[in-house]
Amino acid sequence: xxxxxxxxxxxxxxxxxxxxxxxxxxxxxxxxxxxxxxxxxxxxxxxxxxxxxxxxxxxxxxxxxxxxxxxxxxxxxxxxxxxxxxxxxxxxxxxxxxxxxxxxxxxxxxxxxxxxxxxxxxxxxxxxxxxxxxxxxxxxxxxxxxxxxxxxxxxxxxxxxxxxxxxxxxxxxxxxxxxxxxxxxxxxxxxxxxxxxxxxxxxxxxxxxxxxxxxxxxxxxxxxxxxxxxxxxxxxxxxxxxxxxxxxxxxxxxxxxxxxxxxxxxxxxxxxxxxxxxxxxxxxxxxxxxxxxxxxxxxxxxxxxxxxxxxxxxxxxxxxxxxxxxxxxxxxxxxxxxxxxxxxxxxxxxxxxxxxxxxxxxxxxxxxxxxxxxxxxxxxxxxxxxxxxxxxxxxxxxxxxxxxxxxxxxxxxxxxxxxxxxxxxxxxxxxxxxxxxxxxxxxxxxxx
Amino acid sequence: xxxxxxxxxxxxxxxxxxxxxxxxxxxxxxxxxxxxxxxxxxxxxxxxxxxxxxxxxxxxxxxxxxxxxxxxxxxxxxxxxxxxxxxxxxxxxxxxxxxxxxxxxxxxxxxxxxxxxxxxxxxxxxxxxxxxxxxxxxxxxxxxxxxxxxxxxxxxxxxxxxxxxxxxxxxxxxxxxxxxxxxxxxxxxxxxxxxxxxxxxxxxxxxxxxxxxxxxxxxxxxxxxxxxxxxxxxxxxxxxxxxxxxxxxxxxxxxxxxxxxxxxxxxxxxxxxxxxxxxxxxxxxxxxxxxxxxxxxxxx
Numbered sequence: 001x002x003x004x005x006x007x008x009x010x011x012x013x014x015x016x017x018x019x020x021x022x023x024x025x026x027x028x029x030x031x032x033x034x035x036x037x038x039x040x041x042x043x044x045x046x047x048x049x050x051x052x053x054x055x056x057x058x059x060x061x062x063x064x065x066x067x068x069x070x071x072x073x074x075x076x077x078x079x080x081x082x083x084x085x086x087x088x089x090x091x092x093x094x095x096x097x098x099x100x101x102x103x104x105x106x107x108x109x110x111x112x113x114x115x116x117x118x119x120x121x122x123x124x125x126x127x128x129x130x131x132x133x134x135x136x137x138x139x140x141x142x143x144x145x146x147x148x149x150x151x152x153x154x155x156x157x158x159x160x161x162x163x164x165x166x167x168x169x170x171x172x173x174x175x176x177x178x179x180x181x182x183x184x185x186x187x188x189x190x191x192x193x194x195x196x197x198x199x200x201x202x203x204x205x206x207x208x209x210x211x212x213x214x215x216x217x218x219x220x221x222x223x224x225x226x227x228x229x230x231x232x233x234x235x236x237x238x239x240x241x242x243x244x245x246x247x248x249x250x251x252x253x254x255x256x257x258x259x260x261x262x263x264x265x266x267x268x269x270x271x272x273x274x275x276x277x278x279x280x281x282x283x284x285x286x287x288x289x290x291x292x293x294x295x296x297x298x299x300x301x302x303x304x305x306x307x308x309x310x311x312x313x314x315x316x317x318x319x320x321x322x323x324x325x326x327x328x329x330x331x332x333x334x335x336x337x338x339x340x341x342x343x344x345x346x347x348x349x350x351x352x353x354x355x356x357x358x359x360x361x362x363x364x365x366x367x368x369x370x371x372x373x374x375x376x377x378x379x380x381x382x383x384x385x386x387x388x389x390x391x392x393x394x395x396x397x398x399x400x401x402x403x404x405x406x407x408x409x410x411x412x413x414x415x416x417x418x419x420x421x422x423x424x425x426x427x428x429x430x431x432x433x434x435x436x437x438x439x440x441x442x443x444x445x446x447x448x
Numbered sequence: 449x450x451x452x453x454x455x456x457x458x459x460x461x462x463x464x465x466x467x468x469x470x471x472x473x474x475x476x477x478x479x480x481x482x483x484x485x486x487x488x489x490x491x492x493x494x495x496x497x498x499x500x501x502x503x504x505x506x507x508x509x510x511x512x513x514x515x516x517x518x519x520x521x522x523x524x525x526x527x528x529x530x531x532x533x534x535x536x537x538x539x540x541x542x543x544x545x546x547x548x549x550x551x552x553x554x555x556x557x558x559x560x561x562x563x564x565x566x567x568x569x570x571x572x573x574x575x576x577x578x579x580x581x582x583x584x585x586x587x588x589x590x591x592x593x594x595x596x597x598x599x600x601x602x603x604x605x606x607x608x609x610x611x612x613x614x615x616x617x618x619x620x621x622x623x624x625x626x627x628x629x630x631x632x633x634x635x636x637x638x639x640x641x642x643x644x645x646x647x648x649x650x651x652x653x654x655x656x657x658x659x660x661x662x663x664x665x666x667x668x669x670x671x672x673x674x675x676x677x678x679x680x681x682x683x684x685x686x687x688x689x690x691x692x693x694x695x696x697x698x699x700x701x702x703x704x705x706x707x708x709x710x711x712x713x714x715x716x717x718x719x720x721x722x723x724x725x726x727x728x729x730x731x732x733x734x735x736x737x738x739x740x741x742x743x744x745x746x747x748x
Contacts, residue, residue, distance in 0.1 A: 211690070264691070266690035429603070
C-alpha cells in the first residue's frame with residue numbers, strides 16, 4: 001500500500017519535473033530574442049546610414065568622405081550602402097516601406113511619391129537657420145530641384161544630359177567635333193558622316209533610347225522646352241500632344257533607317273553604360289547624364305569629350321524658338337524625414353556642399369560641385385574629361401531658360417513608357433503613328 | 449479535474465516547442481498572405497495608408513493592361529517549352545548515367561553542377577555574354593555561315609535564351625529520374641529482351657510506364673518552378689524584361705509594378721491571380737494523371 005502510494009506520488013512528481021525542464025527549455029527558446037532588444041534600447045550613440053549608387057570610383061571616394069566624417073565625429077559611425085543603379089531604387093523603396101530607410105541618400109526614381117507621402121526632410125528651415133549653407137550655390141539650379149516651391153534635396157554635383165564623343169573615331173573619320181552650340185541638324189549630319197566613313201559596325205551615335213543612357217525622356221523634355229513647353233502641367237498631366245511626339249519619334253526613326261544610329265538589336269545590347277556602344281566600339285557619340293564622365297573615360301582607351309545635347313535652335317528637323325536644355329541633375333542628396341539624427345545628417349549634407357576637404361576627395365565624381373567656390377578649388381586637380389564636363393555645365397547654365405514644372409508622381413513611369421515607345425518603333429513592331437497612339441493611351445492610364 | 453491537468457501540462461510544453469515555428473508560420477507566411485489578399489483590393493503604394501478600391505485592380509488587369517497580357521503570354525510560352533524540354537533532357541541524361549561505366553559518380557556530379565549554378569546571378573550574366581553580339585553562339589553560327597546576331601537583344605529570340613538556360617538546369621529532375629530508374633525491376637528488362645524487345649521498345653513499354661509517377665512528380669515541380677522564374681529574366685534583361693518586353697515574366701512585371709512603380713495593391717492582385725493560375729494548371733496535371741500515370745501497386 002505504501003509502495004503503491006509511493007508510486008502514485010512519485011510518478012506525477014517525476015513527470016512534473018520533466019515538464020518543468022521542458023517548459024523551461026521552451027520558454028528559453030521563446031525568450032531568446034529578449035537580450036537583443038535590451039542592447040538596442042541602450043544604444044544612444046550616433047550610428048547613421050547613407051546610401052548611393054554609382055561606379056567603383058564614386059564608391060571609393062564616398063567611402064573616404066565617410067571616413068573623414070567619422071574621424072571628425074569620434075564615436076559616431078556611418079554605415080554605407082552602395083551598388084549599381086539597377087535595383088537600387090527598388091531596395092530603397094522597400095526600406096522606406098519598412099520604415100528602415102537610410103538617414104542620408106541619393107534617390108534614383110519616384111522621389112515625387114516619397115515627397116508626397118512626407119518621407120523626405122524639408123530642407124528650407126535648415127537653410128534659414130544657417131545649418132545648411134547654400135550661399136555659393138547656383139540659384140537657378142536650386143529652383144529646378146524644388147517641388148511645390150520647397151527644397152527637399154540639393155544637387156550632390158551639377159550634371160545634366162549630355163553627349164559623350166569618342167575623339168578618336170571623330171578624327172579617324174575626319175568629322176569635326178561638334179561645338180557646344182550645335183543643333184539637331186548638325187547632330188544628324190555628323191552621325192551620318194561617321195557611319196558612312198567608319199568601318200562596318202561603327203555608327204555615328206548611339207540611339208536615343210540607349211537603355212542605361214538617357215532612358216529616352218529628358219532629351220525629349222529639352223526639345224519641348226525649346227518650344228516653350230514643359231513636359232507636364234502643374235496639374236500633373238501631359239503637356240504635349242501627338243504632334244510633338246510624332247516629330248520626335250520620326251526624327252529618330254529616320255536616323256535609324258539611314259544607319260546613322262544602330263539597329264534596335266545592337267542598342268538593346270546595352271546593359272549599363274559599361275556595355276554602351278561608345279565603350280563597345282560601336283558608336284562615336286553617346287547620350288547620357290554627364291555625372292558619369294570620369295567613370296566612362298576610365299572604361300575607354302580613347303579620349304572622350306563631353307558635349308551638350310543639341311538644341312532645336314536653327315534646326316530644320318526639330319526646330320525650336322529658344323534654348324531647351326537645363327541642368328537636370330540626377331545626383332541629388334536627400335535626408336530621411338524620419339532620421340533620428342537630423343542635426344548630423346544636415347551637417348553631412350552641408351559638408352558635401354561646402355567643405356574643402358570633402359571637395360578635394362570627391363572631386364567631380366558626381367558632377368561639378370554645387371558651390372562655385374568648391375568647384376574653383378578642385379578645378380586644377382581634375383582630369384581633361386571633367387574639364388570638358390565643367391564647360392558643358394557652364395554653357396547650359398548660361399543658356400538655360402527658367403521654365404520649370406516638377407514631374408508628377410507618375411513621371412518615372414512616363415519615362416519608362418517613352419523608352420518602350422522608342423523600342424516599338426525601333427524593332428519595327430509599330431509605325432510611328434501607331435506608337436504615338438499607344439503612348440497617349442497608356443499615359444492616360446498611368447496618370448489616371 | 450486533477451485527471452485533466454496532466455495531459456494539458458504535457459501539451460503546453462509541446463506547444464511551447466512548436467511556438468517558434470508557429471510564430472514563423474503566422475507572422476511570415478499566413479499573415480502576409482492574407483494581408484496581400486486584402487491589399488489587392490486597395491491602392492497601397494508602400495508609403496501611405498491604403499484606400500479600398502474594390503475590384504479595380506483586377507478589372508484593370510483583365511481589361512486594360514496590355515503589358516500584363518503580354519507578360520502572361522511570355523510566361524505561358526516559357527512554361528510550355530521550358531518545363532517539358534527540361535524533363536526530356538533530364539530523362540535522357542539520367543538514362544545515360546544509369547549505365548555501368550567507369551567514374552559514374554564523377555559524371556553525375558559534373559552534370560549536377562549547372563543546377564547549383566543555374567539560378568545564380570553570375571550565370572545569368574554569363575548567359576548574356578554567350579548569347580550576345582560577338583558571343584560564342586553568334587561566333588559558332590557565324591563560322592557556319594549564318595549572319596552573327598545577338599540573341600539576348602532580339603525580341604524574337606531573347607525568350608529562347610532563357611528557355612535554354614532553364615533546360616540546362618536539369619540536375620534535380622535528373623537525380624530524381626535516376627532514383628526512379630533504379631526502382632525499375634531488372635527482371636522486366638530481362639524478360640523483355642528474351643522476348644526479343646529492342647532498347648527502344650524496352651524504353652517505351654517498360655521504362656516510361658514504370659517511371660510515370662516520377663515523371664508526374666517532376667512535371668508538377670517544373671511547372672510551378674517555371675511559373676515563378678524571376679532571376680534569369682531580371683538579370684539577362686537588366687531588370688527591364690526587355691527587349692520590347694519579350695522577357696517580361698509575370699513575376700518580373702509584378703516586381704516592377706510593386707517595387708518600381710510603388711503600385712503594391714496592383715502587384716498583390718497580380719500575385720493572387722498567379723496563385724489561381726498555378727493552382728489551376730497543377731489541378732489539371734493531377735486530373736490528367738489518372739489517364740497516364742501508372743502506379744505499380746494500383747493494379748493489384
